[in-house]
Amino acid sequence: MVRNIFYALVLLLLFQCSPQNNEFVINGSFKIPAETKLYLKTLGVDEAIKVDSAISDKTGAFELKGFCSEPSLYVVQYLSEKIYLVIKPEDDIQIDIDNSLAHPSYYITGSVDSRLLRELIFEQNKVLEKITSISLSYEQSKQNSETFLQKKEYLDSLYDELLRNHKEYSKKFINDNPKSLATIFALYQNFGKSGQSLFDQFEDIDVFSFVDSNLTMLYPNTPAVIALNKDVTDIKLQLEHKKFSDKIYSPGMKAPAFKALSISGDSILLSDFKNKPVVYLFFASWNSPSAQEVKELNELYEQYRYRGLKIVGISFDTLEEKLLAFAGSTNIKFPIICDYKYWESELVKQFGIRAIPEIILLDKNHIVFSREIKASELKQILQEWRQKNMF
Numbered sequence: 001m002v003r004n005i006f007y008a009l010v011l012l013l014l015f016q017c018s019p020q021n022n023e024f025v026i027n028g029s030f031k032i033p034a035e036t037k038l039y040l041k042t043l044g045v046d047e048a049i050k051v052d053s054a055i056s057d058k059t060g061a062f063e064l065k066g067f068c069s070e071p072s073l074y075v076v077q078y079l080s081e082k083i084y085l086v087i088k089p090e091d092d093i094q095i096d097i098d099n100s101l102a103h104p105s106y107y108i109t110g111s112v113d114s115r116l117l118r119e120l121i122f123e124q125n126k127v128l129e130k131i132t133s134i135s136l137s138y139e140q141s142k143q144n145s146e147t148f149l150q151k152k153e154y155l156d157s158l159y160d161e162l163l164r165n166h167k168e169y170s171k172k173f174i175n176d177n178p179k180s181l182a183t184i185f186a187l188y189q190n191f192g193k194s195g196q197s198l199f200d201q202f203e204d205i206d207v208f209s210f211v212d213s214n215l216t217m218l219y220p221n222t223p224a225v226i227a228l229n230k231d232v233t234d235i236k237l238q239l240e241h242k243k244f245s246d247k248i249y250s251p252g253m254k255a256p257a258f259k260a261l262s263i264s265g266d267s268i269l270l271s272d273f274k275n276k277p278v279v280y281l282f283f284a285s286w287n288s289p290s291a292q293e294v295k296e297l298n299e300l301y302e303q304y305r306y307r308g309l310k311i312v313g314i315s316f317d318t319l320e321e322k323l324l325a326f327a328g329s330t331n332i333k334f335p336i337i338c339d340y341k342y343w344e345s346e347l348v349k350q351f352g353i354r355a356i357p358e359i360i361l362l363d364k365n366h367i368v369f370s371r372e373i374k375a376s377e378l379k380q381i382l383q384e385w386r387q388k389n390m391f
Contacts, residue, residue, distance in 0.1 A: 022067065022090045023065060023066070024068065024088070024092070025064075025091070025092050025093070026063065026065070026076065026095060027061070027062075027063050027092075027094050027095075028061070028076075028094065028096065028097060029060045029061045029095075030062075030097050031060070031096070031097065031098045031099055031100050032099050033056070033060035034056065034099070035055055035058070036055065036056045036078050037055050038053065038056065038062055038076055039076070039077045040053065040054075040064040040065075040076055042074050042223075043074065043075060044223040051064075051066040052065055052066055066087070069089060069221075070221060070222060071087065071089075071181055071219055072223070072224075073085070073184070073222070073223075073224045083097075084117050084185065085111065085117065086113035086116075086180065092110050093109070093110040093114065094108070094109045095107070095108055096108075113181060113182055116177055117180075117185060119173075120185060120186055121185070124189060127191065128191065134158055134159050134162075137155055163196075166189075167198055171207065174186050174187070174207065178210070178211075178214045179214060179215075179218060181222065181224065181225070183214075184215070187199055187208060187211055202239065202354055202355075205232075205235055209232055209236075211228065212225075212229055212232040215228065216228075216229050238354050241348060241349040241353075243352075249352060249368050249371060251369060251370055252367065252368065253368050254367055255362050258270040260337045261337070262336055262337055263320075263324070263336050263337070264336075266335060268312060270366060273310045273366075275364050276310050276391065277308070277361070277363055277369075277391050278310045278361075279309070279310070279311040279312070279378065280312050280314060280359070280362075281311060281313045281314065281358075282347075282351070282357060282358040282359075283313060283315055283316070283357050284315055284342075284356055285315065285322055285323055285325075285326035286317070286322070287356055287357070290357030291330075292375075293359070294357075295330055296376075296379075297334070298330065300375070300378065300379060300382065301334050304386075305334075308364070309382070309391065311334035312335055312336075313335065313336040314336075315336055315338035316338070316342050316345060316353075317338055317342075320340060323336070323340075358371065358372055359371065359372070359375070361378060361381065364390065
């Protein structure tokens with residue numbers, strides 16, 4: 001008895017359920033009977049938390065249970081497969097898994113939202129299969145150098161059209177089901193080797209806001225909705241900062257005075273860099289693309305530092321030891337500034353940074369020449385400036 005009470009209390013704390021918790025049940029079966037271990041997990045803000053587990057019996061049947069007080073996101077995992085669910089209190093869900101296929105399929109009854117989510121995921125899988133086909137064609141086309149560029153252009157157009165069509169499908173899915181938690185999955189779809197987001201948080205802020213406003217009103221205590229609301233709030237704040245900074249750091253504008261301490265304790269003043277071009281590089285050691293930009297700018301700094309080029313690295317790291325380790329391992333020569341506050345940093349607002357990496361380039365008169373450029377573009381600009389004796 002004491003053990004059961006303790007278990008109930010643990011569930012209470014983990015899933016933020018009220019005293020009027022409701023139990024839900026998931027019954028399921030495999031088409032081909034096999035003793036298979038399954039796990040039921042709830043999707044929280046930062047991690048998936050185990051709720052229940054079961055082993056299917058000799059007939060392929062299994063049962064999973066949990067408690068919740070409002071609709072929440074869950075996942076059933078077995079072998080390498082995942083089945084995502086939207087579960088409501090007192091749901092009685094049936095999952096029939098066809099494991100006779102090379103890629104197992106499943107059918108859901110007893111949960112309208114889970115069936116919606118299944119529909120979305122199946123469409124997403126179709127897109128992923130087509131992307132795989134395009135990637136294979138791309139690799140094969142490399143073997144013929146004479147036709148490669150033409151073939152690449154064609155395949156790129158197929159890829160762009162594929163994502164464009166799926167984005168339109170996803171928008172319709174969201175608009176048709178505004179009260180469903182399945183729309184969160186629609187928002188955060190990623191494709192391609194680089195994990196390209198289907199919806200850009202800044203360009204598609206209206207879509208994010210639409211989902212957030214509907215779900216926050218209905219399910220304010222659901223972890224996934226809390227995370228979405230935080231994302232949308234942060235994005236809107238960054239966009240406001242961007243509007244402010246665009247008035248200051250737009251190309252052609254005179255850069256304002258800047259003063260800060262580097263992580264080594266040195267004072268950094270823009271006024272000390274008179275008649276010298278200045279590069280502001282925004283990065284984080286844990287962000288692979290921006291870490292690569294740091295390395296490339298370090299090479300440019302070595303090449304042009306004696307010509308007067310100044311580079312100031314502004315890090316959005318949160319842990320001092322990791323930043324110092326990164327700076328040491330990459331042998332960074334230019335000064336680095338960091339207040340370890342990530343997106344809460346005043347530097348985000350001051351410069352209007354929306355994403356990293358970002359580069360802002362000032363000419364020798366400290367007029368903003370360009371921003372949101374890549375290291376490769378910066379390299380070309382500096383080469384042109386040297387040829388014209390501009391620094």
